[in-house]
Amino acid sequence: MDTTVAVRGRGITKVFGDVVALDHVDVSMAKGQIHGLVGPNGAGKTTLLGLLLGLAVADQGTLEIFGAPVGRALAAPDGVSGFVDGPGLYPTLTAKQNLAALVALRHRDAPSTGVDEALEQVGLTAVADDKVRGFSLGMRQRLGLAAALLTKPRLLVLDEPANGLDPAGKKHVHGVLNRLAADGATVILSSHRMDDLEALCSEVTILSTGRVVFSGPLNKLSDENRELDYRLRVSNTADARTVAAGTPGVGIVEGSDTVARGDTEVIVVRGQVAAMDELVARIVRADIALRELAPVVSPLEAAFLALTEQTAEKPGERHTEQPAEKAEEKAAEKSAPATSQQEAGR
Numbered sequence: 001m002d003t004t005v006a007v008r009g010r011g012i013t014k015v016f017g018d019v020v021a022l023d024h025v026d027v028s029m030a031k032g033q034i035h036g037l038v039g040p041n042g043a044g045k046t047t048l049l050g051l052l053l054g055l056a057v058a059d060q061g062t063l064e065i066f067g068a069p070v071g072r073a074l075a076a077p078d079g080v081s082g083f084v085d086g087p088g089l090y091p092t093l094t095a096k097q098n099l100a101a102l103v104a105l106r107h108r109d110a111p112s113t114g115v116d117e118a119l120e121q122v123g124l125t126a127v128a129d130d131k132v133r134g135f136s137l138g139m140r141q142r143l144g145l146a147a148a149l150l151t152k153p154r155l156l157v158l159d160e161p162a163n164g165l166d167p168a169g170k171k172h173v174h175g176v177l178n179r180l181a182a183d184g185a186t187v188i189l190s191s192h193r194m195d196d197l198e199a200l201c202s203e204v205t206i207l208s209t210g211r212v213v214f215s216g217p218l219n220k221l222s223d224e225n226r227e228l229d230y231r232l233r234v235s236n237t238a239d240a241r242t243v244a245a246g247t248p249g250v251g252i253v254e255g256s257d258t259v260a261r262g263d264t265e266v267i268v269v270r271g272q273v274a275a276m277d278e279l280v281a282r283i284v285r286a287d288i289a290l291r292e293l294a295p296v297v298s299p300l301e302a303a304f305l306a307l308t309e310q311t312a313e314k315p316g317e318r319h320t321e322q323p324a325e326k327a328e329e330k331a332a333e334k335s336a337p338a339t340s341q342q343e344a345g346r
Ligand SMILES: Nc1ncnc2c1ncn2[C@@H]1O[C@H](COP(=O)(O)OP(=O)(O)O)[C@@H](O)[C@H]1O
Pocket: 016, 017, 019, 020, 021, 039, 040, 041, 042, 043, 044, 045, 046, 047, 048, 330, 331, 334, 335
């Protein structure tokens, strides 16, 4: 057994009716790391995280968590905590009562973080005695994270935790996850945007229509040879256009929707890094003031978009034939009640 690996999956396949949600997925996620699972809507992220939490069982393939095979029974493996599709919470109870209820359900001798401490870590101390009914999506996400922290998890699984978070909420969540990883826990979190994960993750797995299109360290993903769009803010756009048009490898993106209406100082140009270097030199030589040069989407987001667009097939292509009765069984398995998501946190 490889002691540096937290999660290893081989040939994982999960089918819902005629949709192949996961198609022979191989993954390996290192211990003590924050691993990002990225992909467009419908890529299979929630399905894969659900398998890790024991909310569903794969149709094919093997999945190991800390070297132990994940069984055929629907149950969260030991030391694994988290939620998919939003945390299950009781709306009529306060934040504190929700967590206290979870603590009461657990074995007395199980390791646990205190309720107050968990609330403090996610920045919800001030609303500890407020009913969850009035919480925003971001506050619910943070309370879900606090619930997962109660168990002192070895593996924390979070589905789209950045959804609905304001900058302060994001700061709290990032802080908690970084501390967990520093203490040796493994964190796996998903997002449909690469930018959400850039600051947090050292490694990512990119899923597209149920298949892994990239898995590895973030620095292997960006590619200087990829053409990117850049917003160029200058003192004189007419002159800058002329310079850009005359620079080899640089194109002007007309009618770009990343330019605010009426903003006459910005043009959007496209090219590789080397071509941009040359453009900057020429703009400065032409006595045009260069006030901003920034990629419209980050290089990693661009790599992600290129990879997922390349591999996205026409919807019909990933469908397989499945008997109807099996499809119903699968749908029932997925629609577990809210409490089973919390159960996964035990
Ligand atoms: N219970 C289910 N019944 C039928 N189809 C499902 C079910 N769960 C997921 N799917 C399908 O599987 C694919 C992957 O879904 P999901 O894992 O939720 O993607 P993601 O989380 O990346 O958006 C989608 O096409 C989705 O419609």
